[in-house]
Amino acid sequence: SVTVTMTTAFLEHLSTLSVSLQQLRRLPEALRGSRLAALPCTLTETDVPLLFREPYIHAGYRPVGQEWRYYFLSLFQQHNEALNVWTHLLAALVVLLRLWAFAGAEGLACEVYSAPLLIFILASLTYLTCSVLAHLLQSKSEMAHYSFYFLDYVGVSVYQYGSAMAHFYYSADQAWHNRVWPFFLPGAAFLGWLTCVGCCYAKYRYRRPYPVMRKICQVVPAGLAYALDISPIAHRVISCHAAGCSDEAVWYHTCQILFFLAGAYFFSCPVPERFFPGRCDIVGHGHQLFHVLLALCTLSQLEAVFLDYRNRRQAFTARHRPDAVWLGCVSFVVLVLCSAAAALCLQRRIKERLRTKAS
Secondary structure: OHHHHHHHHHHHHHHHHHHHHHHHOOHHHHHHHHHHHHOOOOOEHHHOOOHHHOOOEEEOOOOOOHHHHHHHHHHHOOOOOOOOHHHHHHHHHHHHHHHHHHHHHHHHOOHHHHHHHHHHHHHHHHHHHHHHHHHHHHHHHHHHHHHHHHHHHHHHHHHHHHHHHHHHOOOOOHHHHHHHHHHHHHHHHHHHHHHHHHHHHHHHHHHOOHHHHHHHHHHHHHHHHHHHOOOOHHHHHHHHHOOOOOHHHHHHHHHHHHHHHHHHHHOOOOOOOOOOOOOOOOOOOOOHHHHHHHHHHHHHHHHHHHHHHHHHHHHHHHHHOOHHHHHHHHHHHOOOOOOOHHHHHHHHHHHHHHHHHHH
């Protein structure tokens, strides 16, 4: 029955995505026709600056230096970033719909014990929105490219810590909590901030063709953050499967781990485009697969956290005092500010470098 329930939920998500795509086809003719027909054609890699090129992607690039309106309207154009935008845009819409449905069914109230859940949802929407903006608008200019990707990295940091809070407050078993609780949230906050700094610095420091060190600066802090953030879930999944339990939330938690690990592989390795250069430009390159898998990870995680919030509330309220929960919420705000400050600091350095280059 657990497997049937999980399958039904995923089918509902796919149905929602299908409805959204059908609504897209019904856009007013003025938008789909004359305006989109007037948009500049996409370019090959030799027609755009080196900064905007991706390995093994030969075509589908948008021209640099157009008006902002063009990049917003390119949401409905076929180019090599289109699916990266739509996967996370539709995932954000599904998150909002699930929140609406869950709040209506459970009577979700704005009170202290609901705060970590609301922060997790806010963090999920933040990283999805930042990702959409980065992939939609980064082609405007070199400054826009760096600025929006720095914003994307802030969103990643926020999502990491929001996930850590949800896992800590709602999903952790008591045995794990007794051993790790004093260090978990501080460590998760620090590693979330370090992920933002590492990604921003790698973007600022290294230029195409990127050396291996750039990927190390991105992957190592993010990997350490994930290892810590997922530790309460890994402990619970292993304990549950060893005991033969039938906890429905554990199945969703297992799915989120599998989706994330698969997504991390496609983020780290340019496949399948490495084996089919130029044939995965619009559909099928690794970063698109990473986006799809990360969206599925987030949706699985959302279902699991909803179930834990509903079914483990008594353990949560007995374990955590209200003042401790509020302190965790304050630490989330501090992380957001520190990550944004790091991104802004490196953005200023980018401005100085581009100003020097122009002069």
